[in-house]
Amino acid sequence: MSYLVLARKWRPKNFAEVVGQDHAVSALRNSINSENIHHAYLFTGTRGIGKTSIARILAKALNCSDLKNGEPCNLCDSCRSINEGAAIDFIEIDAASRRGIEDTKNLLETISYLPASSKYKIYLIDEVHMLTPESFNALLKNLEEPPPHVIFMFATTEYKKILPTIVSRCLQINLSSASVKTITEQLSKIFSQEKIKFDDISLSLIADAAQGSIRDALSISEKVISFCNNNLKEDMVREVLGIPEPKIISNLLKAILEENIQDVLSILNDYGEYEDHEFLLKTLMDLIQKIAVLQFEKDTHKNNDLEDFLSTDPAKLQFLYQIGLTNLNHFSLGYDSYSILKMTLLKMVAFSDASQKKKSLIDKKQENTDIFWPKIFTDLNLNGISKNILKQASIEKKFNNLKISFPKKTFSILNEDQKKEIELCFSDFFQEELKFTYDSKVIFEKTPEYEIKLRNKGQKKNIKKTMEKDKNFKEIIGGLKVESVEFNKKNET
Numbered sequence: 286m287s288y289l290v291l292a293r294k295w296r297p298k299n300f301a302e303v304v305g306q307d308h309a310v311s312a313l314r315n316s317i318n319s320e321n322i323h324h325a326y327l328f329t330g331t332r333g334i335g336k337t338s339i340a341r342i343l344a345k346a347l348n349c350s351d352l353k354n355g356e357p358c359n360l361c362d363s364c365r366s367i368n369e370g371a372a373i374d375f376i377e378i379d380a381a382s383r384r385g386i387e388d389t390k391n392l393l394e395t396i397s398y399l400p401a402s403s404k405y406k407i408y409l410i411d412e413v414h415m416l417t418p419e420s421f422n423a424l425l426k427n428l429e430e431p432p433p434h435v436i437f438m439f440a441t442t443e444y445k446k447i448l449p450t451i452v453s454r455c456l457q458i459n460l461s462s463a464s465v466k467t468i469t470e471q472l473s474k475i476f477s478q479e480k481i482k483f484d485d486i487s488l489s490l491i492a493d494a495a496q497g498s499i500r501d502a503l504s505i506s507e508k509v510i511s512f513c514n515n516n517l518k519e520d521m522v523r524e525v526l527g528i529p530e531p532k533i534i535s536n537l538l539k540a541i542l543e544e545n546i547q548d549v550l551s552i553l554n555d556y557g558e559y560e561d562h563e564f565l566l567k568t569l570m571d572l573i574q575k576i577a578v579l580q581f582e583k584d585t586h587k588n589n590d591l592e593d594f595l596s597t598d599p600a601k602l603q604f605l606y607q608i609g610l611t612n613l614n615h616f617s618l619g620y621d622s623y624s625i626l627k628m629t630l631l632k633m634v635a636f637s638d639a640s641q642k643k644k645s646l647i648d649k650k651q652e653n654t655d656i657f658w659p660k661i662f663t664d665l666n667l668n669g670i671s672k673n674i675l676k677q678a679s680i681e682k683k684f685n686n687l688k689i690s691f692p693k694k695t696f697s698i699l700n701e702d703q704k705k706e707i708e709l710c711f712s713d714f715f716q717e718e719l720k721f722t723y724d725s726k727v728i729f730e731k732t733p734e735y736e737i738k739l740r741n742k743g744q745k746k747n748i749k750k751t752m753e754k755d756k757n758f759k760e761i762i763g764g765l766k767v768e769s770v771e772f773n774k775k776n777e778t
Contacts (some may be wrong), residue, residue, distance in 0.1 A: 290449050292503040295475055298368065299336050299356045300346075302498055304471050305463035306335055312458065313339070314355035317346050323456040325428055325437040327413075329444040335502025336440040337377075340459070341367060342407050344375050347436065348403040359400030363403050374403040380415040389420040393427055396435050413439040414446040421448045428454045462497025465489065472502060476517075481510060483517040483737045492521050527561045534565075534572050535590065541605065542597060549630050562626035563616045570609045577602045605633050611712050636716065656682050659736035667710045671703050679731035687711060688722045696725040 297303045300310045328336040345357035345364045366372040400406040468490045495502035512525040540548035576594045612629040681688045
């Protein structure tokens, strides 16, 4: 028999085996037991948390011939055919590969036919948000009033991309991400049954790396098990997942707080230029967050590893966390991640207590006064179309609220990507979290474009005055006879 990966081998086959979705399982069981069956279900949530698995279990329960307490038996012909992927009355479709209107039309043509051997004919469409608008529109009527023998099930990671008219016709079941504790307990159960040796810290590292996804946790486990040869140890798990030692992170934070740039660069250099730098920054932010929370807890248990950090000014920790949070957005731009991390750490050091105090004094002066926008515009780290668009805008800043006003034509063509780039640039410049608003009520006299025109006009005047004072220029034009001619429209021929 060929090897079956853990994610498929341990896929739940009934509601009792579903992990971390008690609210959804309870609701579906009650619905089945009371025979309140909806004609369309929409399962939403992040990847790998059981959307299609729960949909398949529900399909088995609806057509099971030996249903017990809302659970499918997994022994009858209907249950076994769904488990084996050979059910005639259970049609599973991948919307990513069959998203066109013709595919949807072909599907809808089969709806009128009665089930071959089951109570219901069930259509499960995975990643339904990938369907085209035309396909969604074709589904509308059938979804609102389907034949009594038809049930629709949709699964998606991005339900906001689905037309509201589709969502309103479905019973929406939101699945939550699994907690670290839930994933750890599930991994412990699976590893024990698979006879894989492990320690608790290794399980916690895998659960953290999975980011709430059970399937991701099992996929990561496959890699770790192969590397560790069925004997998981903390140091080996850290090595294969690229997770830095806690001591590295604590030393890095200590160097930042002490404003020791040499130690910061040395630690970063030892970490490596080709490691996951975004993950290192996130780990540093997790440590800062943990310390900040401990500082405000009343009944805190002493943590020998973090005790030295608890006396740190809470405002400084918040400030460092804000810098990290802002700079995390830069990793998605595709630039050199090592350079982004290095500059982020240097920024944390550069904005020392003295710098923060100086900045706060400046901010207090500017809280209720207009800022000189044209000067700020020249200092912004912005290029291309976004900079040209922003040149035509006026801004108004009060506290952490920033209003950007554009001309009507420019405002009408402004897209979300340009807004995101502009907002990132302003947040980076002011070093604070800003709330942005946009309108088309530009004050032209306050735009950089107006300032540039004034400057150019002034330069022309200065050039003219300089030329008039220049002796050589006077000699050149001295011999020229200039006559002024007045034009009269009546005398024109």
